[in-house]
Amino acid sequence: MELNYLRYFYEVAHTGSVTKAARNLRISQPSVSKIVRLLEHREGVRLFQRDRRGMKLTREGEVYFDHCQRIFMEVEKLQQSVQEEKKGVSGELRFGASDNLCLYVLPAVLKKFALLYPRVRVSLFSGTSQGILDELSERRCEFGIFYTATAEERFSTETLAMVPFRLVMKKSLAIENKVPLPSFERARTKLKNIPFIGSRVVDYRKTYPVMGMLRSLGLEPVPLIEVSQHEVQKKLVLEGMGYSLFPAPMVEADLSAGRLVSVTLPRPVESPLLWAVRRGWVLTPAAARFREVLQQELQKGAERLGIRPS
Numbered sequence: 413m414e415l416n417y418l419r420y421f422y423e424v425a426h427t428g429s430v431t432k433a434a435r436n437l438r439i440s441q442p443s444v445s446k447i448v449r450l451l452e453h454r455e456g457v458r459l460f461q462r463d464r465r466g467m468k469l470t471r472e473g474e475v476y477f478d479h480c481q482r483i484f485m486e487v488e489k490l491q492q493s494v495q496e497e498k499k500g501v502s503g504e505l506r507f508g509a510s511d512n513l514c515l516y517v518l519p520a521v522l523k524k525f526a527l528l529y530p531r532v533r534v535s536l537f538s539g540t541s542q543g544i545l546d547e548l549s550e551r552r553c554e555f556g557i558f559y560t561a562t563a564e565e566r567f568s569t570e571t572l573a574m575v576p577f578r579l580v581m582k583k584s585l586a587i588e589n590k591v592p593l594p595s596f597e598r599a600r601t602k603l604k605n606i607p608f609i610g611s612r613v614v615d616y617r618k619t620y621p622v623m624g625m626l627r628s629l630g631l632e633p634v635p636l637i638e639v640s641q642h643e644v645q646k647k648l649v650l651e652g653m654g655y656s657l658f659p660a661p662m663v664e665a666d667l668s669a670g671r672l673v674s675v676t677l678p679r680p681v682e683s684p685l686l687w688a689v690r691r692g693w694v695l696t697p698a699a700a701r702f703r704e705v706l707q708q709e710l711q712k713g714a715e716r717l718g719i720r721p722s
Contacts, residue, residue, distance in 0.1 A: 415487075420447040421459065422480040425473065428466045501529045505698040508537035508544035509557040512642040513685075516661040517709070525705045532698045540615050540640065548690055554699050556688040557706075559621055559659070568691045571684040573710045574720040577625060579681075580663050580672040581606065581655035596678045600630060603675075607654035608633030612640050622657045625681050657681070660717040680718070685710075 423433035424444060434441040452459050459473035469477055509518060514536065522534065537547050544556035545567060562569060581591070589606055592598040610633070611620050626633055636654050639645045642662065649656050650671060666672040687703070689695070695703070713719040 415483075417447050417451055418480050418483065420444050421451055422477065422484060424448060424460070424467055425469055425477045425480075428468070430467060501697045501701050502531035503696065503698050504533045504535060505696075505702055506535040506537075506553050507555045507557070507699070507702075508539065508547045508553045510541065510544070510559060510642070511538045512659055512662045513557055514538040515643060516659075516664075521702075521706050521709045524709070525702055528705065529698065529701055532701075542615060545688070548688065551690075554689070554693070554696060556686075558686055558688070559683045560616065561684070561686065562688065566691055567688050568693070569686045569688045571722045572687050572707065573685045573722055574682045575685050576660045576680055576682045576718040577622070577657050578660055578663050578667070579655065579657050579675045579677060580667070581649060581675075582652040583670065583673045585652045585655070586673050591675065593673055594676050596629070596676055599675045603631060603633070603655065607636035609637050609639070609645050609648045609654040609656045610635040611642075611645070612638040615640055621683050625657060625683070629677065629681065659683070660719070661713065664717060682718075682720070 420433065420437065423437055424430055427433050427436065430441055430444050430448070434444045437444065448459065455472075455476075457472040458470050459476055460467040461470055462468075518536070522536075525532070526534075537544065537553055539547075541556075541558035541560035541562070544553065544558055545562060545564070547553040548556055548567065557572070559575070585591075585606065586593060589602050591602045591606070608626075610622060613620070623633075637648060639648070642658065645656055646658060646662065646666075648654065650666070655675075663672055663674075667674055707721060710719055710721045714721060
């Protein structure tokens, strides 16, 4: 059934007059009458009662009209959506990310996103992976970006990229302890006598990723200080209080400036960067566009930092 035929019927029913409907539709009155009769013939029912006062809907006609009304409301919504798409994505983007991502990865992403989609308002939660999952559970965030894997069935996660980690310390601390930076096998003995700065164990339901990475390298550090925020951990390392293992984007500038030095690891040590949503969730247009921009920026870091986008 052609949508225009329904439009003609709807206009007659709405105005109660073939003449008024024809005027609104800018077509001839006989054409409108012909279409209405054709619909009645096809449906095998009378849609209107005709008299000198105009066109009145029959019971069947009222049912027909109700359905047409819903159809044209959806058509109007579709047209509005198309216009919004032409103007650009709008609305609110609510998501969570690990604090180190908020500081060292997302500023460039958000700057580019804001230039491309200036009508989107961003609400960003910065915290631990568990804190982000809590925000997702309470529907305060649409998606989360972090490193720590979760086995909870109510969440769906996928890997955006593999991010390398660097084992770093202050240069003066390395010199003081005679750490042979190019040789991990020799450095490992020295590291046993240097304090480790790590995350709070209580913030994780399982062994947190960094500790698992260090153990895979044959290290079993006992943290001197446990801190919930990565930036505070890095500040303590910059003060020469110990060593730690950080994502490459987090220490790139400090290594280039000589504020920190890194121990050459025997093999790449990396962690998946995860994108998490509530299971079954369909991304809003703003979230889908943000993900595109994020993946573009991760691709830029592939050669410079060794990031491997998925």
